[in-house]
Amino acid sequence: MSDNHHEPNEPAEPLDTEVTGETVNVRRAPRYGRFIAVGAALGIVIALILTFAFPENDDFDRGQVFGFLLLGLGALGVAFGAVAALVFDRVLGNRSGLAIAEHEQTHHRPDEDA
Secondary structure (H helix, E strand, O other), X not given: OOOOOOOOOOOOOOEEEEEEEEEEEEEOOOOHHHHHXXXXXXXXXXXXXXXXXXXXXXXXXXXXXXXXXXXXXXXXXXXXXXXXXXXXXXXXXXXXXXXXXXXXXXXXOOOOOO
């Protein structure tokens, strides 16, 4: 048997629980990291498509062309994702509501025998 469980004959420790409620304003916000990651992935995919969409260059091989495009389009994709998250935050930012948050504190009751 686990140490965390009491035997049926043992008295349980006297505990007091206080529950307090507070009204809070809840607002939904976009996950900026996900928007930025999707923008970066979009930039990578576009760079890959553009690398193979045009004939191979005599001065640069496909890996170098992909690297150049990845630098530019990856940065643009990250910026696009961040701006999209900001726009969503502004548009959906007005959607907020009130909720009740309950805080529960449990503490040992002083010994009544002492």
